[in-house]
Each structure stands twice: as structure tokens, then as C-alpha cells.
Amino acid sequence: MNPLIWIIPVLPLLSFVLLLLFGRRLKEASAHVGALLTLGSLVLSIVVLLNQWGGEPVKETLSWLTFGETTLSAGYLVNPLNALMLVIVSLVSFLVQVYSGGYMHDDDRFPIFFAYLGLFTFAMLGLVLSPNLLQLYVFWELVGVGSFLLIGYYFYKREARSAAKKAFIMTRIGDVGLFIGMILLFWQVGSFEFDEIFAAVEAGEISEGWITLTAILIFVGAIGKSGQFPLHTWLPDAMEGPTPVSALIHAATMVAAGVYLVAAMFPLFQASEAALTTVAVVGGFTAIFAATIGLAQADIKRVLAYSTVSQLGYMMLALGSSGYVAGVFHLTTHAFFKALLFLAAGSVIHAVHTQNIHEMGGLWKKMKWTAPLFLIGAMAISGVPGLSGFFSKDEILAATYADGRFGLFWIAVIAAFLTAFYMFRLFFLVFTGESRGIQEKVKESPVSMTFPMIVLGILALIGGLINTPFATYLSDFLAQNEALEIHHHETRWWIPVVATGVSLLGILMAWLVYVKKKVTRFSESAPDLHYILLNKYFIDETYDYSFVKGTRALSYFWYYIDRFVVEGLVGLVTGIVGWFSKIGSRFQNGQVQLYSSVAFAGMAILLLVVAWIGGYLT
Amino acid sequence: MSSVPLSVYLVLALILFCIGLFGALTKRNAVIVLISIELMLNAVNINLVAFAKYGINPGITGQIFSLFTITVAAAEAAVGLAILIALYRNRKTVNVDEMDIMKH
């Protein structure tokens, strides 16, 4: 079919190179270059997706390295999941670049920003197209580099610098897991290719224990990238980057890469019950854990960040409960509404120049476009019936229930309630009531910023229709992949009702607390709990005191060992040599008499020795 | 016949040689160093002449040899002094320990 699939990731790379080379001359036009090239990728991705609809998976590889009987290959693979990811990534990237054209317009390093966006998009598209684990890993790290550059874009801010480092290091911890898992799989199967690995798993060539081990190790990589507990702490800190970056990285692409990885390796996970349970438990715990933290945060982007962590937990929960379709479906809808929320938040920040929600308020009348769009996003994520989040969240709950994980099911329900509550807390605090900060000239953002939000808003509204209980387009589409066994579980009628009930309850609670002020605020009724939540369960502090301080203490220990013991020994040796040479160099003073004295003394010693040995000294 | 054996001449020559050597290696004045070298050459000459008389193959050759040595020593003394004077003109000193530009 389409021989130009490889063009899709190359276009953003071209944008990166062009902007790096000619960015200074292009100045504001860089946005057009970046956006247009990404638009090209988007169009091609849509073509690929449409072709994939009912078509066969496409895989083309070139041999890259051959050693022994093993050949490493590089190429591209398009199957329904990849095609869907291509569209999501290129769409969100395109919209974010359009949006950034307005948001970043007075930044000094404007072209560089778009160059980084191009690099990141290239890496993400390449990751999605990878036909084997090795190539995936290469792009996986490239995504890490792109996110490092983007999060640290305001590198002159100390927080941004440390956030970038933190993101890089925390995800790197996960990457090590992925790498080990990958190598172990290669050892067991003898190939990095996805299809060969799945065939080996299918044929039972790998023992149960190995499958579980490798699956969990690969999941560790996903934990790092997708910000799951306990490696989630980088994600909220990464909000130090520019807001469009947050929308791109933390809504649709990089964090989704972890979920994508689990989805792409799903046949491996399916073969091990223990691995699935691990995924489900970690996902469920992360979902409720992050949701509770989200209740207390005051920074608009941090609330959204914890919301992202929580929603990613949902996806993991779905995948762990064998709800492949539910996970991918939620990944899709979440990409839309979370990108929308981030962009709307960016629009708000752009207008009021603060991120503290307690300093906002009353923006509904001032921002005619942003406010309704934010409301759509909030309703979608809360699961208000009819919107995209409603359907995907129902899928997840149904999958969890059908898989027999009742404890996790109820956790997910509670998390849904909390999600609705904190999203509407955010909404009410920002957009309703009286203005609490200095907001003299709040203006609506320019068209370049509202347009992407409108597109995403529409998708958030209707995106759920691709997989309703009545029309399972997505499910059928994904089921084309033969490697998967997709469970069709009948939807129980009461699950949507419960889900709707809890989300409406959450919204009502938020309304009562923050608008009507009938119920006392959380921070007043339970100050201790609020304090804990505000400080994110002290996870960062725990890490700081255990790993960071521990490592530092160990480093200092070895530093002093090195400084005094090792270096002392080395210094002793060099000192002795230096001492000898200093003495030697004193003989080298240019005086012929001294030279001849030494030469003569040497000759005398030689004579003496020869005479002594020869027995002449009698 | 002769009551002075060869070894006594040799020991005398050795003592003179050692005195000359000590002077050549320790004196700072370049003129004295040159004189000491002459003394060492003289000690060698004594040896040559002594061997010419009491050696394994006695003959006139030893004496002729010392004649050549004396000639060469004279030439050496002349050239040495010329060098010394040239040096003195450039560096205003005849002290050997101040002539140390060789180390650079």
C-alpha cells in the first residue's frame, strides 16, 4: 500500500533540521514551517489509518546488523494500534505547534522551541512505527532527550533545570528495566521483532517465569515513562516547561508511550497472569493515589499533571484487566481532552500570568472561548454522559469488573469520583466567583491559540462515539490484529449508572464546597490530611532522604576514600618519583665540572666493583 | 742495575694524575682548570717514559709518543686559552660554575 509511510516521522525531523539551521533567519515564520511539516505528517497518518481500516498490517524492514545467525533489522510496522497512535501523536503535535505560535510569540528562542518540538515529534512517531524492541528503545531514549530539552526550555530558571534533570533521571530508572527486559527477551527468543516474540510466546517456547519476569521489567520501563507510582514524581515537576509542552508531552505523547508499550507488547503480558495483575495493581493504585494528591494542589498545571498520572493509572488498570480496547480507547480520548485542558490552562496562564488557582476566579465572562472549552474538557474527564471520557471510563470499569478484580473496580469508582471533584474544584475556582487576583486586562487569547482548543474540544465532545456500547468501531478495528485475543465482555447496565452517579456527585460536591460554600473546605475540616496531600504524601521528601541522601552519603564516603586513600597512594608514588627527579634535575645544572665529577665517580665505582669481583683488591 | 723500580714511577704518576684530576674537578677558575689538565697530561707522560725504559718492549717509541703528547698539550693549552678569552669577553667571567648555559 502506501510506500511513503516512512515519510511520516521524517517530516518533523526535517522541520527540526531546517529550524536548527535557518531558525534565526525564519524567526516567527518557524512556527509555520514546523506546523506545516507536522500537518503533512498528520495528513499522511490519516491516510495510513484509513488504509488500515479493514486492511492488512504493513511491515517493511531492512537488515541493519548481522552477527552469527541473528539479524537486527530496522524498518516500520503499521497495525491498527500504530496507525491510531500515529494520528493521535501527529494531530496533537500539529495543534500544539499551531497553539505555540500564539503562546510563545514573544520568546527569544522561538525557532529553537519549534525545532525541539520537531525533534520530539519525530522521536515519538518513530517510536510508534518501530517494528522491533531495539528500534523502539532507540526512539524511546530519543523521546527522553526531546522531553529533557523541552522541559528544560526555560533553562535559566533553576526549577526548570532541575525538573528537566529529574524527568530524565526518573525515566532513565524505568528505561534500565526496559533495557534489561529487552535483552532477556532477546536472549530467550533470539530476536527483537515483535511478531517473532509473540510467536515464541504463543508456541510456549518461553517458560512462564521468564515471561512474567520480562513482562514486568518491560512494565518498569512503562512505569518510568508513563509516570506510574513509584516513578511518578517527575511528571508534576515537569510542569516547569512551557504549557504547550505539557500538553504535548504529558497529555498525548510521551506519557502515552508507556501505555503504548504495554499495549504493543500486550500478547506477552496476556501470557502471564502475574504480570497482568502487577500492571493492574500498579495502575489502580496510581489512579487513586494521584487523584487524592490532585485534590489539594493549588497550581493549575500541577492539578492537571496529577490528573494525568491518575488517568494513566486508569489506562494501566484497563490493560492489566485484559481490557486492551478500553486502555487504548481511554488513551485516545484522554489525549484529546487532556491536551484540551492543558491548552486551556495555558490560555488562562497566558491571560492572567499566574498559575495559582487561588489568585484566579471569575474568568468565565472574560474568556469567552477558553472557559467553555475548559468546561468541556472537565466534563469529559469527569465522565459526564455523552462526552468522550464517559465511554472510555465505562469501558475501563466494565473491563475491570469483568476480569473479576472487584477491589480495583471500587478503587476505580472512587478515583472517578475524586477526578470529578478536583476537576470541578479547578473549574469553579478559576472561572466562577469573584476575581481574587490582580487581573486588570484579561484578554481572550488569539485565534492561533483558540483554534487548536476548538478542534480538541470537538474531539473531546464526540470522540467517545468511536466506541460506544452500540457501535464498537474501535474495538473491531483493533481486533484486526491477529496476535491479540480481545475479550468481549457484556456491559452490565448498572456500571454506567454508578459511574455517572459518582461523577455527578463529585461535581455536586465541588459546587457545594466552592460555589455555594455550604460545606466547609477540605483544608479547614481536615487540615492534617490536607497538609499531607498538599505535600504529595511526602514522596519527594522520602526519595530525597532515602535515595538521594543515601547515594550522596555513599558518594561522599567513596569520594573521601578516593581523595585520601587512593589519591594518597598515587600521590606517594608520584611524590617519590618527583623527589627522585628533583634530585636528578639538580645535577642537570649546566656545569661541566659537576657532570664530569659524576661521570668520574661512576667510573670509579665501576672500577671498584670490577676489581672487587675480579679479586684484584688484595 | 737501576734501584728505582717501575712501580714507584707509576705510583708517582698516579699521585700527580689524582692531584690534577682533583684540581680540574673542583677549581672554579678556568685557568687553574686548564693548568690542572696539563698536570694530568704530564702524569701520563711520566708513565709513557717509564714504560719506554722498564716496559715489556722498551725502546725509543715511548719517548717519541710523549713528544707528540707534549705538542698536542701545547696546542690544547693555546686553543683552550683562546676560548677562555673569547668567553671572558662575552660573559665577563672566568668562573667555570657560571658557564652553565649548556643546560638550556
Next chain:
Amino acid sequence: MNGELIVFFILALVAIGSGILMLNLTKVVHMVIALVFTFLSIAGLYVMLSAEFLAFVQILIYSGAITIIMLFGIMLTRHSDRTESKIGVPRTVLVLGGIVAFFLVMFFQINDLSFGEQATVLHVDNTEKIGVELYSKFVIPFELTSVLLLVALVGAIVLAKRDDEEEAKDNE
């Protein structure tokens, strides 16, 4: 103890004594004078060793020419007249040690060296013999020596002569 031995010891004592005196005197001119005595006593020893011509040459060249050259050298180079030995103790020890070791080794080899009595009559027509040998057997080295002396002569003049430029500079 016969007369020959007595003469030898006197000459040897003068030679060694003057040598040691040379080492210990402080004035350069005195040192040269001390050395003249050494050279003279060595000439005496040459006579005892049946080398009359050589003794004559020794007095002419060493006691005469070389000493005069040295005195010229001393006069032409203006120095403090006194030579103070300022080398360090370690170096003196080094040199002394080396010399003593050398002396001991050599002494043990030669103190009882003897090749027996040889019937030689070197003192008869000594000068004539030397002349004959020089102009027959050693004629090539002899000519080479003359070349060497010529080269030394030219070389010494060139080295000791002032540069023209330098001279011009000084005259200005």
C-alpha cells in the same frame, strides 16, 4: 739506598709537594709558579729515565711556553686574583671519594708491577735516535702534528680576535 734513589725521592717530593701546594694556594699566579716546580722536577725524572731530549723539551715547552701562556691568560682575564673554592661539601666528598677509589684500585694493581730488568741503552745518543725515528718511522704523525699546530695557531687567533663589528662598536 743509593744516590739514584735519593735523587728520585727529592724530585718526587718536589713534584707532589708543588702539586698539593698548587691546590691549596689562593692566588692564581702563585699556583702557576708552584706548577713550574712540578714541571721542572718531572723534567728531572725524565733525565733519570734516560730521556734527556724529552727533559729538555719539557723545560722548554711546559716550564717556558705553557706557563707563559697561562700567565697571559691570567693577565688578559681580569679576575679577582683570588680563586675561592666555593663548591659544596657533597661535591667535594663525591670527587674525593671517586679519586680515592680510583687511586686505591690503581695502586693495588701497580705497586708491585715489574717486568724485570731490560738491557736498554736509551741514554746513549738519545737525541739522535729520536731524530732518526721521527724522520723515518714516525714521519707521517710528525707532519700531522705540524698541521695540528698550524690549525691550533689559526684557531687560537680566530677565537681570541675580537669581531670587527664589535671592535667598531667599541671604537665609536
